[in-house]
Amino acid sequence: MEKEFEALIPQVCVITDIRKDTPDVKTFRVVALDGKKPFIHKPGQCAMLSIPGVGEALFSITSSPTQTEYVEFSIKKCGCVTEMLHSFEVGQQITVRGPYGRCFPVDTVFKGKDMLFIAGGIGLAPLRSVINYIRDNRKDYGKVAIVYGSRSADDLVDYKEIIDEWQKEKDFDVYLTIDREQEGWTGHVGFVPNYVKEVNIPNTYTAVLCGPPIMIKFTLQGLLELGFEKKNIYTTLELRMKCGIGKCGRCNVGGKYVCKDGPVFCMTELDELPDEY
Amino acid sequence: MLKIDISSLPLLYEKIASLYPLVLPIKKANEVNYDKYSNGAEVSLFTLKTNKSPKDMFFPQTEDLMKFKVDGQKIEIIDTRKEAQPFVVMGVKACDYKAFEVLDRVFLVDPIDTYYKTKREAGIIITLACDRPEESCFCKAFNIDASSPLGDITTWKVGDKLFWKANTQKGKDLTEKIKDLFTEGDEKTVEKAKQEITETISKLPFSNIDVNALSKDEMLDTFKSDKWSKLSEACLGCGTCTFVCPTCQCFDIREFNANDKIMRFRCWDSCMYKDFTKTAGGQPRPTQMQRFRQRFMHKLVYYPENNDGLYSCVGCGRCVKKCPSHLNIVKVIKAFGGEKK
Numbered sequence: 001m002e003k004e005f006e007a008l009i010p011q012v013c014v015i016t017d018i019r020k021d022t023p024d025v026k027t028f029r030v031v032a033l034d035g036k037k038p039f040i041h042k043p044g045q046c047a048m049l050s051i052p053g054v055g056e057a058l059f060s061i062t063s064s065p066t067q068t069e070y071v072e073f074s075i076k077k078c079g080c081v082t083e084m085l086h087s088f089e090v091g092q093q094i095t096v097r098g099p100y101g102r103c104f105p106v107d108t109v110f111k112g113k114d115m116l117f118i119a120g121g122i123g124l125a126p127l128r129s130v131i132n133y134i135r136d137n138r139k140d141y142g143k144v145a146i147v148y149g150s151r152s153a154d155d156l157v158d159y160k161e162i163i164d165e166w167q168k169e170k171d172f173d174v175y176l177t178i179d180r181e182q183e184g185w186t187g188h189v190g191f192v193p194n195y196v197k198e199v200n201i202p203n204t205y206t207a208v209l210c211g212p213p214i215m216i217k218f219t220l221q222g223l224l225e226l227g228f229e230k231k232n233i234y235t236t237l238e239l240r241m242k243c244g245i246g247k248c249g250r251c252n253v254g255g256k257y258v259c260k261d262g263p264v265f266c267m268t269e270l271d272e273l274p275d276e277y
Numbered sequence: 278m279l280k281i282d283i284s285s286l287p288l289l290y291e292k293i294a295s296l297y298p299l300v301l302p303i304k305k306a307n308e309v310n311y312d313k314y315s316n317g318a319e320v321s322l323f324t325l326k327t328n329k330s331p332k333d334m335f336f337p338q339t340e341d342l343m344k345f346k347v348d349g350q351k352i353e354i355i356d357t358r359k360e361a362q363p364f365v366v367m368g369v370k371a372c373d374y375k376a377f378e379v380l381d382r383v384f385l386v387d388p389i390d391t392y393y394k395t396k397r398e399a400g401i402i403i404t405l406a407c408d409r410p411e412e413s414c415f416c417k418a419f420n421i422d423a424s425s426p427l428g429d430i431t432t433w434k435v436g437d438k439l440f441w442k443a444n445t446q447k448g449k450d451l452t453e454k455i456k457d458l459f460t461e462g463d464e465k466t467v468e469k470a471k472q473e474i475t476e477t478i479s480k481l482p483f484s485n486i487d488v489n490a491l492s493k494d495e496m497l498d499t500f501k502s503d504k505w506s507k508l509s510e511a512c513l514g515c516g517t518c519t520f521v522c523p524t525c526q527c528f529d530i531r532e533f534n535a536n537d538k539i540m541r542f543r544c545w546d547s548c549m550y551k552d553f554t555k556t557a558g559g560q561p562r563p564t565q566m567q568r569f570r571q572r573f574m575h576k577l578v579y580y581p582e583n584n585d586g587l588y589s590c591v592g593c594g595r596c597v598k599k600c601p602s603h604l605n606i607v608k609v610i611k612a613f614g615g616e617k618k
Contacts, residue, residue: 003358007388008530009343012352052345052352052539053532079557093352095345213559240556242530245388248546249527250554252575253561255582274500276561276571 007245010050010095013038016070018090022155025122026086027062027074030096038096041065043106043130044236044264047098048244049073050081057081058241058259061099062125064132074125074157100244101263104130104208104234113206114142118219120192120211121150124157126236126263127210135169144169145201149177149192149215153185175199193218196226203227209235220267230267237262237270237277253277279441279452280462286322286439290314292455293365297401300334301367302327311366322368323434325411326595330373330523334366335396336380338520338545342392342530345539355538358391361399365451369404371426372416372591376523377402379591382584383526401447404428406474408435413594415483415607418615421591424474435470438462483607488577488588491615496578500570504612509569511602516547518596518605519572524589527553548572573609 017029030049032038039047041061050056057079063072077086085094104110115134119127134141146166150156156176167174177188177195188195192215203226209216216235223233239251239258251258254273256265265273281289293299294314302321303312309324311331344355377397384393404426407414416423425431429448433440440462443452452459478484499505519525529546532539546553548571554562562568580589590606597605610616 003356004389004391004394006356006358006391008390008392009354009356012354052347052541053534055532056530082557089350092350095352095354238556238558239561240554242528246386247383247390247526247528248530248543249548249575250546252548252571252579254574255579274497274574276567 007097008243010048010056010097011038012093013096015088015090015092015094018088021074021157021159022150024077024086025074025155025157026077027072027158028085028088029070029072030094031070032096033093037068037071039071039099041071041099042103043133044104044126045099045101046244046259046263047071047073047096047100048241049085050095051084052095054084055081056095056242058100058244060126060129060236060263062128064129064136066133066136074122074128076122098244100259102261104264106130106133110134110206111140112142114202114204115144116201116205116207117144117146117148118192118196118207118209118211119146119148120215121155122157123209123211123215124148125210127208128158128161130208131166135165135172138170143171143173143205145173145175145199145205147175147177147192147196147199147201149179149190149195151179153178153182153187191215191218193222197222200226203229206232207234209233230271233267234264235267235270236264239277278462278464278467279456279459280438281441281459283434283437283439285458286320289455289458290320290367291316292458293367293451296451296454298362298364299367300331300364311368322405323408325370325407325409326413326593326598329521330376330593330595331366331369332373332376332380332523332526334364334400335377335393336384336526336528340392340543342541342543344535345532345541346537347539357540358395361395363399363401365401365403367403367405367432369402369426369428370407370593371404371421371423372414372593373523374402374404374426374428375416375419375421375591376593379524379580379584379587379589380526382587401430401451402428403430403432403448406431406433406471408433408470408474410474410478410481411594412482413597414478414481415486415592415594417478417481417484417592418486418488418610419588419590419592422475423478424471433467433470435466438466440467440470442467483592483594485617486592486607486610486615487617488610488615490617491577491610491613496574496613499613500574505570506566508604508609508612509566512549512565512569512604513602514549514551514565514568515601516549517599517601519547519549520545521595521599523591523593523595524576548575569604573606576606577610577613 246260299314384390
């Protein structure tokens with residue numbers, strides 16, 4: 001008898017390309033064993049990657065759904081699974097299951113809107129998926145502004161793509177910043193929350209934030225001061241997860257499970273949740 | 278309605294066990310737990326509160342998920358799922374039976390957990406009405422009728438007889454196979470027994486618990502109230518309440534190396550443990566108060582919010598009896614107004 005599909009059982013995939021973005025971030029290109037994309041996803045969704053014997057962890061899918069050949073994950077080295085992933089070479093197999101979670105509302109709320117993306121460090125990973133999705137469906141969206149910052153110029157993820165492609169895109173404004181002065185850096189220096197206020201994007205834009213909690217906190221304050229409405233501000237949450245399908249209980253906050261009801265949340269929804277994320 | 282002499286129960290156990298694996302309360306090292314029947318086992322069918330609940334039968338404390346074979350850069354996944362064979366769980370009380378519904382609403386919603394589902398479908402459940410509910414019981418607060426539990430078959434102990442009634446096709450099929458052991462029973466005798474049970478329950482110390490009077494808005498509003506610090510002050514974070522709880526379903530997924538293969542398994546976990554939510558980036562619930570609050574908010578507010586008002590507590594009272602610090606959900610319910618005025 002054919003066994004029923006089980007969400008917890010992953011598929012074997014293979015790493016076909018590894019790009020070193022920063023000293024501690026690598027982007028892994030992954031395909032299924034048949035050479036095709038392992039799954040169809042939406043911008044903002046996540047997938048569980050695992051290395052048998054080491055563990056399983058949830059990562060945001062950084063490639064756009066419009067990329068038909070493969071999926072990509074930009075991963076920062078910060079734990080057992082990520083450290084092992086960073087030691088891998090092309091040709092290494094890993095297991096993948098997903099995609100999981102609720103995506104950014106690219107087909108509904110975001111349609112026709114002017115978009116402001118604000119990211120800090122590795123926080124660009126999930127936003128890259130939406131940004132490239134918008135580039136590939138350009139006529140469906142308005143103007144795009146991107147404020148992206150990191151510790152140093154070396155820590156900007158996807159720097160090449162930002163310079164070579166995003167900055168050249170029509171109606172795309174890219175604002176880069178780094179935390180401290182650095183030799184050879186002629187761009188802006190300063191923290192993301194302050195820079196967001198300086199660049200003064202009209203508060204009619206829909207804002208999407210992703211980055212370390214401290215950045216989110218101060219940027220949000222800044223946006224509200226600029227007159228942005230909470231209903232026009234989105235972010236993604238990250239909590240510990242094991243199953244990814246709303247059963248293991250780990251990522252439960254209030255009535256929500258970040259793995260299936262998130263990771264994308266509108267600020268108005270976050271206001272309803274207890275402050276435990 | 279059928280009946281059998283209590284003194285003949287060993288024959289019934291033997292007969293059922295000859296057809297299917299039989300699981301029922303068995304005494305081992307002075308503790309009564311659901312366990313597989315074998316000849317000579319010390320069956321303790323009428324123990325009111327088994328140590329652990331029968332949730333193990335469908336959601337085992339540890340359960341293999343799949344195996345991996347790793348060879349250089351290559352990985353092979355070996356699906357270790359087996360088709361579950363029919364089995365019988367006997368002596369399930371009304372509260373524990375209701376807990377299956379609470380678990381179903383987690384494991385059987387899309388995407389379905391097939392590990393749980395196959396066992397749930399294979400299980401034939403024989404419930405037992407509680408003839409002597411005790412002071413730690415408060416199932417009535419959750420509208421559970423301990424005098425008439427459901428299940429594939431319901432049984433009642435009345436005097437020296439066990440009354441037996443099949444409810445479902447599965448229950449009728451099993452009954453058909455073992456009917457020689459029974460004689461016709463009188464419905465009225467059972468009705469009378471049910472009334473007595475209901476009366477006993479109405480006199481229990483926790484009969485004043487009224488979860489409908491619980492102020493959920495207050496619980497959400499007072500998420501940061503001092504009440505939680507006070508209620509959780511003595512919590513050791515041992516997780517006993519979660520392990521004996523028939524509705525707690527949080528789990529961990531881990532792996533171990535078994536010779537040349539890697540086994541991925543899941544095991545019960547507890548929101549009371551500090552590592553439960555710990556990530557490389559931080560800890561959203563660093564204090565025991567927050568973990569304690571999460572457990573009760575989940576049972577009394579969040580779960581009902583997502584499940585048509587069904588509470589994730591069935592009033593079995595195990596946490597009341599087992600907590601080494603005498604903390605329990607009843608104290609939480611009372612602190613937030615869940616008492617009859």
